């Protein structure tokens with residue numbers, strides 16, 4: 254069963270009323286990066302390639318076509334007994350952009366990242382809502398203890 258937006262908001266804590274949706278909580282844009290060095294995924298290890306932040310003017314990123322790594326501004330917590338899924342805000346799709354996301358594991362905490370595909374130039378303001386996190390009840394063994402645990406937290 255998927256939980257309500259208010260349930261998700263209560264777990265995340267620090268979210269504005271405008272982020273709370275009926276079925277989930279909108280995540281906002283923290284920063285946009287361009288990858289500048291290759292990463293590497295091996296059988297037993299992985300390395301994330303170097304990236305640099307895209308310059309923003311008056312808090313707005315003006316993005317040309319391409320692929321960008323975005324960091325969400327909001328601290329996500331996935332409670333035990335649950336799994337998280339993140340979907341792009343439909344306004345992104347309506348503007349020829351897509352946000353690619355993966356599974357958010359039980360026990361994960363951090364400011365996560367995703368891949369933004371820009372198929373037509375777009376302007377995105379830092380702090381704008383770009384995605385929606387939903388939580389579903391889920392059985393699991395163990396909780397997330399990978400290298401991204403507590404990423405991008407102060």
Ligand SMILES: O=c1ccn([C@H]2C[C@H](O)[C@@H](COP(=O)(O)OP(=O)(O)OP(=O)(O)O)O2)c(=O)[nH]1
Pocket residue numbers: 299339353354355356357358359361364365366367397398399400401
């Ligand atoms: O779109 C997503 C999906 C998940 N996460 C976070 C939550 C998740 O729990 C964590 C690790 O994701 P995953 O398990 O897919 O990463 P991995 O590449 O397999 O790394 P690890 O070996 O640390 O599990 O990253 C994101 O930041 N963005």
